[in-house]
Amino acid sequence: MSLFEATGVSVRYGAVHALDTVDIALDPGVLHGVIGPNGAGKSTFLDALSGRVKPSAGTVRYVGEDITRRPPRWRRHRGIARSFQRTSVFASMTVRAQLDMVAHRQGADDVAAVVEALELGPVLDRVCAEIAYGTQRSVDLALALIGNPRVVLLDEPCAGLVADESVRLLDHVRRLCRERDVAAVLVEHDVDGVFRVCDVITVLNLGKVLAHGAPAEVRADAEVVRAYLGSAA
Ligand SMILES: Nc1ncnc2c1ncn2[C@@H]1O[C@H](COP(=O)(O)OP(=O)(O)OP(=O)(O)O)[C@@H](O)[C@H]1O
Numbered sequence: 328m329s330l331f332e333a334t335g336v337s338v339r340y341g342a343v344h345a346l347d348t349v350d351i352a353l354d355p356g357v358l359h360g361v362i363g364p365n366g367a368g369k370s371t372f373l374d375a376l377s378g379r380v381k382p383s384a385g386t387v388r389y390v391g392e393d394i395t396r397r398p399p400r401w402r403r404h405r406g407i408a409r410s411f412q413r414t415s416v417f418a419s420m421t422v423r424a425q426l427d428m429v430a431h432r433q434g435a436d437d438v439a440a441v442v443e444a445l446e447l448g449p450v451l452d453r454v455c456a457e458i459a460y461g462t463q464r465s466v467d468l469a470l471a472l473i474g475n476p477r478v479v480l481l482d483e484p485c486a487g488l489v490a491d492e493s494v495r496l497l498d499h500v501r502r503l504c505r506e507r508d509v510a511a512v513l514v515e516h517d518v519d520g521v522f523r524v525c526d527v528i529t530v531l532n533l534g535k536v537l538a539h540g541a542p543a544e545v546r547a548d549a550e551v552v553r554a555y556l557g558s559a560a
Contacts, residue, residue, distance in 0.1 A: 328391055329354050330510050331376075331407070331478045336385035338371050345371040347534040348385065353478060353510035358501055360525030360542075361514045364555055367531040369514045373480050376512065377409040378402050389478070404433065408476035410484060416463050416470075418456035422447055425455065426469060433474035444503055445469045461492035468496070472503065479504075479511045485520060493517050497524045518556070522546060530555060 329352035338346040346368045353359055361369050374380040376387060378399040387395045389407065399409070417425060426438045426447075442448055445465045450458050455466060464484055471479055484500065485493040497517070501524040504511045515521050521528060521542075528545045530537040532555065538548045545551055 330390060332386075332388045333376060334386045334388075336372070336375050336382045336387065338368075338375055338380055339383045344534050346375065346382075349529075349531070349534075349536055351376070351512070351529060353512065355477065355508040355510050356505050357527065358504045358511045358513060358525045360521035360528040361512055361531060362516075362518055362521050362528060362555070363531035363537070366533075368534040369531055370482055371534075372531065373409060373482050373512065373514055377407065377480050379409075403474075403476075406475070406477040407480070408471040408474070408478070409480040409482070410467050410471040411482055416455045416466050419454060421452050421454055422458070422466055423451040425466065426451075426473060429470050429473045435474035437473060437475055441469045441472045444472070444506075445499060461488050461496070464488060464492075464496060465499070468499065468503075472507075475507065477508075477510060479509050481511065481513050481515075483515055484513070485515055485517045493520055500524065 331353040333351045335348045335350065336346060337348055349372060361372060363369055371380065375382050378397055382395060386393055394402065430438045442451065445468060447465060447469060450462055455463055468484055485496055488496060497520045500513060503509065513521060513525060525542060528542055529539045530545060530551050537554060538545050538551045
């Protein structure tokens, strides 16, 4: 049994099958990439895993318990954290105030450790609107890591970053996943980054799993190359 398992998860928006019988199994210390073209269902999948949308079919289990109908707040308190595609940072608050606010809500006391891990010490007393966008994305990641979650779901943490900022953030994600023994999902358009840092990759296309496996295996998959990677492979 894996720490976190989704089986046969489907999500419909009216007539649209955003997700069609998708499975995933997450284990501690393993970074699991989810890639696919626009509209493939990646964000919807994270929404279903984090409780933001209710699947029309399928089951989500955490430590063996069926949590399919549990809301996001319940999941966050029990160690399933999510970051969002758009930054969730409050522009007018200092970095420290935001981290403290989330720690208070979670009853957590690990702010100092998270600050150290993401090298946020120098910006702690700065207002978020005034720090570099790349650092704001690190603050986002820090907010998700407070309270020592066992599962972390990351929705495009590198959106809007330049290449070397992306490399740095993904290196952080990989290191934190290993060091903290976190089971992580990384949804990301930076395909090269995903192939570089992830241990296992699921490719979605039109709401279905197109391929699943180790990075080298997925990169060589003819269907994946045809539907998604094209000449970039
Ligand atoms: N709230 C919604 N109402 C109706 N349709 C939706 C809704 N959210 C998503 N969809 C549709 O579901 C499908 C999957 O969308 P989703 O945003 O999950 O894809 P994605 O892979 O995350 O795309 P992107 O890479 O562009 O972020 C798309 O066809 C999208 O138009």
